[in-house]
Amino acid sequence: MQIAIIGAGLGGLVAGSMLRARGHEVKIYEQALEVQRLGAGINLGPNLMKVMRQVGVEQKLIDIGLEPAAWTSRDFRTGETLFRYPFQDASRRDFGATYLLIHRGDFHAVLSTIVPPGITEFGMRLTGLEERGAKVRLAFANGQERQADIVIGADGINSRVREVLLGPEVPKYTGYVAHRAILPRDAVPKLNVAAELTKWWSDAAHRDTHIVIYYLDRAKTELYFVTGVPQPSWKDGTSFVPTDMGELRAAFADFHPEVHRLLEATPEAITWPIFERDPLPLWSRGRIVLLGDACHPMKPHMGQGAAMAIEDAAILARALDRHAGDYAAAFAVYERARKDRTSLVQQHSRDNKWLRHEMDPSWVFAYDALEVELPTL
Numbered sequence: 001m002q003i004a005i006i007g008a009g010l011g012g013l014v015a016g017s018m019l020r021a022r023g024h025e026v027k028i029y030e031q032a033l034e035v036q037r038l039g040a041g042i043n044l045g046p047n048l049m050k051v052m053r054q055v056g057v058e059q060k061l062i063d064i065g066l067e068p069a070a071w072t073s074r075d076f077r078t079g080e081t082l083f084r085y086p087f088q089d090a091s092r093r094d095f096g097a098t099y100l101l102i103h104r105g106d107f108h109a110v111l112s113t114i115v116p117p118g119i120t121e122f123g124m125r126l127t128g129l130e131e132r133g134a135k136v137r138l139a140f141a142n143g144q145e146r147q148a149d150i151v152i153g154a155d156g157i158n159s160r161v162r163e164v165l166l167g168p169e170v171p172k173y174t175g176y177v178a179h180r181a182i183l184p185r186d187a188v189p190k191l192n193v194a195a196e197l198t199k200w201w202s203d204a205a206h207r208d209t210h211i212v213i214y215y216l217d218r219a220k221t222e223l224y225f226v227t228g229v230p231q232p233s234w235k236d237g238t239s240f241v242p243t244d245m246g247e248l249r250a251a252f253a254d255f256h257p258e259v260h261r262l263l264e265a266t267p268e269a270i271t272w273p274i275f276e277r278d279p280l281p282l283w284s285r286g287r288i289v290l291l292g293d294a295c296h297p298m299k300p301h302m303g304q305g306a307a308m309a310i311e312d313a314a315i316l317a318r319a320l321d322r323h324a325g326d327y328a329a330a331f332a333v334y335e336r337a338r339k340d341r342t343s344l345v346q347q348h349s350r351d352n353k354w355l356r357h358e359m360d361p362s363w364v365f366a367y368d369a370l371e372v373e374l375p376t377l
């Protein structure tokens, strides 16, 4: 089949690679002009890393990112350890792959190598989609047109493809912002951060204010933090703005001195509003299907947004394989396989309790998108 994928983000690239490996003719259309080092820290859980093995970049990623010894949850005031999950011992043994921390830009750059040059066309912002007979016609902002047998909308939280399927609807502001910063290299050695990945949790009186701190690379040269801080309203669209560092430090005034030291050493940060959507009533219509953030954007508190997009990509490729020639059956199987799991992960991400206290994370990490049985129709 001729398959058009909208968006060369994390899910779109994995879908492209897996569908090409199954003999389909794939084109990916990306609005950006080139791959850029955007974003900051991202968590790659073992459920995601198993797919990386399949697309041939598991070791490349391990060579760049950091495999943290453990996830440590600490009390915001006392610093007491609430829960410690030993990733390095447990992840490969129990879940079949490692847990990795990395810069999203570095991850994206590695993923960009899993499709050969020429498959992705840059500078192509999709504006319109229309099914005509056995083809879908695609229109782009630069005036160009293309066509395909099926279209995969992997175009992220502000998905144009979702809008064509379901009508315009802005994602919901969650009432929280995330401040993010990568610390300058020379500040890092002085900080004496106690663990490789720590989440500091507050209480109900502080309305769930929290901060997650981790290194982004194997050599531990880049230290990163991301917060969650309540902010009742947001007027600046879905993009980020520079952080008022005074306000940020004030939000963490009641936190442990280790957190104060980190914020004092941070010259600047950016503030991202956190948006999500309720589970969608439909994931596909006709020859058009959605995956990843286009379909189920979530709060970042489980570090599973990218993993859900990438699991979607793997399952969609397998469903199209099993139902070769019957895309409608493949889309139905894909949605049935994915909807409950992604809705549950969305819900847990919203609750923000993941690994706060002792719990078994295997329902998330043990999932293997390459092996899990596909449902029947």
Ligand SMILES: Cc1cc2nc3c(=O)[nH]c(=O)nc-3n(C[C@H](O)[C@H](O)[C@H](O)COP(=O)(O)OP(=O)(O)OC[C@H]3O[C@@H](n4cnc5c(N)ncnc54)[C@H](O)[C@@H]3O)c2cc1C
Residues within 6 Å of the ligand: 006, 007, 008, 009, 010, 011, 012, 029, 030, 031, 032, 038, 039, 040, 041, 042, 043, 104, 124, 125, 126, 127, 154, 155, 156, 157, 158, 159, 160, 291, 292, 293, 294, 300, 303, 305, 306, 309
């Ligand atoms: C710039 C950016 C920075 C991020 N930083 C982080 C981070 O630091 N940490 C973290 O945990 N998560 C981050 N995320 C979120 C995380 O990457 C996503 O949750 C995850 O990648 C979901 O994958 P996806 O494939 O659904 O969407 P994305 O990876 O977001 O990819 C969507 C792609 O579609 C393209 N696109 C959008 N609209 C169109 C259109 N009309 N036509 C053509 N192309 C289009 C976008 O340019 C993008 O490349 C970031 C997302 C983005 C877009």
